[in-house]
Amino acid sequence: MSSLKKTYVLKLYVAGNTPNSVRALKTLKNILEEELQGVYALKVIDVLKNPQLAEEDKILATPTLAKVLPPPIRRIIGDLSDREKVLIGLDLLYEEIRAGESDL
Numbered sequence: 001m002s003s004l005k006k007t008y009v010l011k012l013y014v015a016g017n018t019p020n021s022v023r024a025l026k027t028l029k030n031i032l033e034e035e036l037q038g039v040y041a042l043k044v045i046d047v048l049k050n051p052q053l054a055e056e057d058k059i060l061a062t063p064t065l066a067k068v069l070p071p072p073i074r075r076i077i078g079d080l081s082d083r084e085k086v087l088i089g090l091d092l093l094y095e096e097i098r099a100g101e102s103d104l
Helices: 019-035 051-056 083-089 092-102
Strands: 008-014 040-046 064-069 074-077
Touching (some): 019 040, 019 083, 064 083
Antiparallel strands (some): 008 064
């Protein structure tokens, strides 16, 4: 078992203070605190205030969560209410499954 943890670099693109944006941020923070416990950096980007950042990263819908590091880059679109989908997108669910299999 390796005690070395990956650091996750995440960007959450939102459009203002809409209900979906607020829900996505709240849900994501809960997941990150439970699953990553401090080994992450999260940047929230409001595409209404910084449209050039959304254009550079080719963001077409909000909210969108982009996992920048560790590779591969992944994107999850929506309010992030599907916890399993978020964990799969962050490659956390697969790691848990692999860890469970190695315990057998």
